[in-house]
Amino acid sequence: xxxxxxxxxxxxxxxxxxxxxxxxxxxxxxxxxxxxxxxxxxxxxxxxxxxxxxxxxxxxxxxxxxxxxxxxxxxxxxxxxxxxxxxxxxxxxxxxxxxxxxxxxxxxxxxxxxxxxxxxxxxxxxxxxxxxxxxxxxxxxxxxxxxxxxxxxxxxxxxxxxxxxxxxxxxxxxxxxxxxxxxxxxxxxxxxxxxxxxxxxxxxxxxxxxxxxxxxxxxxxxxxxxxxxxxxxxxxxxxxxxxxxxxxxxxxxxxxxxxxxxxxxxxxxxxxxxxxxxxxxxxxxxxxxxxxxxxxxxxxxxxxxxxxxxxxxxxxxxxxxxxxxxxxxxxxxxxxxxxxxxxxxxxxxxxxxxxxxxxxxxxxxxxxxxxxxxxxxxxxxxxxxxxxxxxxxxxxxxxxxxxxxxxxxxxxxxxxxxxxxxxxxxxxxxxxxxxxxxxxxxxxxxxxxxxxxxxxxxx
Amino acid sequence: xxxxxxxxxxxxxxxxxxxxxxxxxxxxxxxxxxxxxxxxxxxxxxxxxxxxxxxxxxxxxxxxxxxxxxxxxxxxxxxxxxxxxxxxxxxxxxxxxxxxxxxxxxxxxxxxxxxxxxxxxxxxxxxxxxxxxxxxxxxxxxxxxxxxxxxxxxxxxxxxxxxxxxxxxxxxxxxxxxxxxxxxxxxxxxxxxxxxxxxxxxxxxxxxxxxxxxxxxxxxxxxxxxxxxxxxxxxxxxxxxxxxxxxxxxxxxxxxxxxxxxxxxxxxxxxxxxxxxxxxxxxxxxxxxxxxxxxxxxxxxxxxxxxxxxxxxxxxxxxxxxxxxxxxxxxxxxxxxxxxxxxxxxxxxxxxxxxxxxxxxxxxxxxxxxxxxxxxxxxxxxxxxxxxxxxxxxxxxxxxxxxxxxxxxxxxxxxxxxxxxxxxxxxxxxxxxxxxxxxxxxxxxxxxxxxxx
Numbered sequence: 001x002x003x004x005x006x007x008x009x010x011x012x013x014x015x016x017x018x019x020x021x022x023x024x025x026x027x028x029x030x031x032x033x034x035x036x037x038x039x040x041x042x043x044x045x046x047x048x049x050x051x052x053x054x055x056x057x058x059x060x061x062x063x064x065x066x067x068x069x070x071x072x073x074x075x076x077x078x079x080x081x082x083x084x085x086x087x088x089x090x091x092x093x094x095x096x097x098x099x100x101x102x103x104x105x106x107x108x109x110x111x112x113x114x115x116x117x118x119x120x121x122x123x124x125x126x127x128x129x130x131x132x133x134x135x136x137x138x139x140x141x142x143x144x145x146x147x148x149x150x151x152x153x154x155x156x157x158x159x160x161x162x163x164x165x166x167x168x169x170x171x172x173x174x175x176x177x178x179x180x181x182x183x184x185x186x187x188x189x190x191x192x193x194x195x196x197x198x199x200x201x202x203x204x205x206x207x208x209x210x211x212x213x214x215x216x217x218x219x220x221x222x223x224x225x226x227x228x229x230x231x232x233x234x235x236x237x238x239x240x241x242x243x244x245x246x247x248x249x250x251x252x253x254x255x256x257x258x259x260x261x262x263x264x265x266x267x268x269x270x271x272x273x274x275x276x277x278x279x280x281x282x283x284x285x286x287x288x289x290x291x292x293x294x295x296x297x298x299x300x301x302x303x304x305x306x307x308x309x310x311x312x313x314x315x316x317x318x319x320x321x322x323x324x325x326x327x328x329x330x331x332x333x334x335x336x337x338x339x340x341x342x343x344x345x346x347x348x349x350x351x352x353x354x355x356x357x358x359x360x361x362x363x364x365x366x367x368x369x370x371x372x373x374x375x376x377x378x379x380x381x382x383x384x385x386x387x388x389x390x391x392x393x394x395x396x397x398x399x400x401x402x403x404x405x406x407x408x409x410x411x412x413x414x415x416x417x418x419x420x421x422x423x424x425x426x427x428x429x430x431x432x433x434x435x436x437x438x439x440x441x442x443x444x445x446x447x448x449x450x451x452x453x454x455x456x457x458x459x
Numbered sequence: 460x461x462x463x464x465x466x467x468x469x470x471x472x473x474x475x476x477x478x479x480x481x482x483x484x485x486x487x488x489x490x491x492x493x494x495x496x497x498x499x500x501x502x503x504x505x506x507x508x509x510x511x512x513x514x515x516x517x518x519x520x521x522x523x524x525x526x527x528x529x530x531x532x533x534x535x536x537x538x539x540x541x542x543x544x545x546x547x548x549x550x551x552x553x554x555x556x557x558x559x560x561x562x563x564x565x566x567x568x569x570x571x572x573x574x575x576x577x578x579x580x581x582x583x584x585x586x587x588x589x590x591x592x593x594x595x596x597x598x599x600x601x602x603x604x605x606x607x608x609x610x611x612x613x614x615x616x617x618x619x620x621x622x623x624x625x626x627x628x629x630x631x632x633x634x635x636x637x638x639x640x641x642x643x644x645x646x647x648x649x650x651x652x653x654x655x656x657x658x659x660x661x662x663x664x665x666x667x668x669x670x671x672x673x674x675x676x677x678x679x680x681x682x683x684x685x686x687x688x689x690x691x692x693x694x695x696x697x698x699x700x701x702x703x704x705x706x707x708x709x710x711x712x713x714x715x716x717x718x719x720x721x722x723x724x725x726x727x728x729x730x731x732x733x734x735x736x737x738x739x740x741x742x743x744x745x746x747x748x749x750x751x752x753x754x755x756x757x758x759x760x761x762x763x764x765x766x767x768x769x770x771x772x773x774x775x776x777x778x779x780x781x782x783x784x785x786x787x788x789x790x791x792x793x794x795x796x797x798x799x800x801x802x803x804x805x806x807x808x809x810x811x812x813x814x815x816x817x818x819x820x821x822x823x824x825x826x827x828x829x830x831x832x833x834x835x836x837x838x839x840x841x842x843x844x845x846x847x848x849x850x851x852x853x854x855x856x857x858x859x860x861x862x863x864x865x866x867x868x869x870x871x872x873x874x875x876x877x878x879x880x881x882x883x884x885x886x887x888x889x890x891x892x893x894x895x896x897x898x899x900x901x902x903x904x905x906x907x908x909x910x911x912x
Binding site: 031032100 | 523524801802803804805807808820855875876
């Protein structure tokens with residue numbers, strides 16, 4: 001078994017100045033909350049969980065102080081149960097479908113209970129799940145990208161006795177859990193602790209700083225090629241997520257003071273030099289969850305005026321209403337029905353964002369105005385990493401640049417190549433990536449000649 | 460406002476609420492504060508030759524997040540000098556002449572009984588309660604429940620006490636016995652004026668699984684204790700009502716066992732208690748709970764048109780019958796209200812695994828039902844969504860197939876929503892028909908052993 005290696009993070013990181021949203025339950029708090037759960041039969045919360053965790057079962061186990069059993073139930077369906085406990089939008093998933101809502105009562109705090117179970121059980125026994133690993137099969141699988149999809153797949157494969165080698169371009173594994181999740185939900189440290197948990201599950205190796213390329217690999221740069229992987233491994237899993245932030249394509253955009261949202265969040269979470277010193281007015285462009293995250297983080301970091309500029313109205317935003325409600329509480333302002341047309345600079349420094357009014361999301365000839373800003377964060381989507389996926393013969397993309405897979409198996413057009421996570425669904429939750437990883441692992445395991453369906457439980 | 464005053468063996472109590480002999484009545488200061496809070500009477504912590512106690516002494520049972528559903532103790536009778544208790548009893552009686560002061564007693568020899576009875580009567584005790592119930596520690600020394608379990612000894616000591624006492628004598632009975640009527644008859648024969656029950660149930664409250672020591676632990680070991688609190692109420696109700704309906708006994712009963720509020724008190728009274736004694740609830744929440752008890756009982760009596768608490772005593776006793784005298788033509792079936800259902804399906808799983816498989820889910824084929832364990836397949840199971848506000852998507856309201864429903868109540872008991880499942884009366888026949896009637900007419904349920912024919 002690969003022993004867990006640590007990925008050192010700088011002590012002074014901006015994300016650490018943000019407070020955790022929910023503290024870890026004490027055992028007494030967890031038991032009290034668990035006892036509120038009425039243990040539904042065929043519970044709606046289970047149906048609402050993309051990984052199908054048997055929620056009433058694990059909560060019942062918490063109520064009997066069978067905390068390790070609770071964690072086993074969670075990990076059986078979702079090896080990323082630790083991070084999902086903190087980052088899942090439970091308001092629209094499990095807790096959102098809790099029968100207590102029907103009863104007009106506060107739903108069970110499922111996420112917090114899950115965090116309690118996973119954290120407590122793994123602190124008591126870090127090898128709780130690792131000890132269930134099966135003997136080595138001698139098969140090996142390459143996984144591209146060390147984000148949630150690959151980590152989940154690697155974990156399930158390792159438990160079945162396969163070797164899993166993850167190739168990660170960045171120096172820090174974990175994907176968006178490490179670089180993109182709002183710190184008040186999950187700090188990078190905790191994301192990396194989960195990476196180490198996956199590494200403990202069996203023969204899992206993470207090669208950071210290694211890019212996978214189309215065409216010939218440059219060994220000096222530490223690259224490997226898609227063809228190398230197809231030749232050297234029994235299967236390949238593509239979990240590369242999304243590419244860099246889209247730009248707005250407007251005058252003045254290039255230069256200091258204008259950043260992509262995922263790049264900005266990553267620096268806030270990982271870069272010890274990141275700072276918002278001197279920023280008093282920040283504008284976030286976009287209406288999705290990344291935009292809301294960035295805006296809330298800026299506000300929480302003490303930026304005096306934070307506004308979001310969105311080209312449609314609030315009802316059309318793709319960001320969650322409960323997140324937007326949180327943003328309002330943090331005094332984020334929403335500027336609806338406006339589209340940026342140029343970045344205004346003085347002596348090179350950003351001083352404002354000129355916007356045009358819109359109707360139905362399209363700019364009109366109406367009067368333009370300039371919103372004062374010294375930082376502009378662009379959160380209008382990310383590019384697709386189409387080239388890399390296409391480097392594997394037979395792998396097809398849809399018209400939005402997403403990798404096409406079979407839903408039940410996550411298999412691509414190439415029988416040896418599987419894919420999951422954001423590169424397949426265009427950008428969803430960690431829990432969706434975890435489910436893809438699990439499905440792919442199960443299919444890979446069965447394709448490698450082992451009994452089908454022995455990877456995790458059905459769901 | 461109903462009159463809460465009650466007469467017990469000729470002694471008037473301001474209300475039926477007494478404190479049981481236990482830690483809350485350990486000292487004069489405590490009993491004074493209890494009377495100030497509104498308790499009608501107090502049975503002083505059992506007097507005798509002072510004892511020495513161990514530590515720890517109490518163990519609790521939680522149910523879910525509810526603490527002290529049951530309480531177990533291994534504390535003995537008073538550990539204070541008799542003279543101190545007697546002095547404080549006199550002081551309390553002087554300050555609260557209208558409250559009922561009951562001396563609980565436990566000694567060994569005839570001479571001791573004679574001496575202690577004189578002393579407690581002299582300080583103004585209105586009643587005596589002979590503790591023949593304590594099931595831990597004292598019974599090892601031939602007292603407490605050791606007496607309560609030996610009807611002949613009980614009768615003899617009762618006779619002594621009645622002879623020596625100028626005030627009425629209550630015999631406190633132990634539930635740790637096969638037939639409660641034996642000690643009750645013995646008390647009656649010995650001349651007792653009343654009985655009180657139940658004393659605590661012999662118990663071990665739990666085990667420390669790390670150290671393999673039962674609870675509550677006294678260092679490296681423990682012993683059995685006496686169990687009380689809400690958990691024992693059903694046991695107490697049964698035992699006291701057995702005595703209440705025994706016409707040949709016919710003496711007042713002071714009910715004890717898990718009483719925590721006015722409703723518990725009303726139930727005990729309806730089944731034959733003239734007064735009720737409380738301990739665990741006071742140990743949990745303090746003397747203050749008596750205010751709710753008095754207010755709640757008074758409002759209840761008013762709502763039922765009863766002018767006094769005395770009128771409530773024994774009202775439910777005639778309705779406690781033998782099983783063979785119940786009406787078999789009475790039949791109820793469960794009905795689920797879709798507008799209240801929250802779709803938890805607890806009734807479904809309870810009926811499937813714990814009852815008679817008569818609750819069905821919408822949208823399931825007969826084959827699926829068969830696979831799940833159904834044996835009957837009603838047509839037209841309505842496809843009802845949970846209709847309450849914010850209902851989760853999908854048809855989740857279960858349906859009761861009346862023909863299969865045996866009317867057991869289980870679904871109603873597990874349903875978390877008050878009033879969602881009701882039991883509707885669907886008589887099987889207009890006339891009253893009991894099992895005993897059927898046996899008399901020669902009826903035999905088919906399908907039994909050949910040898911039974």
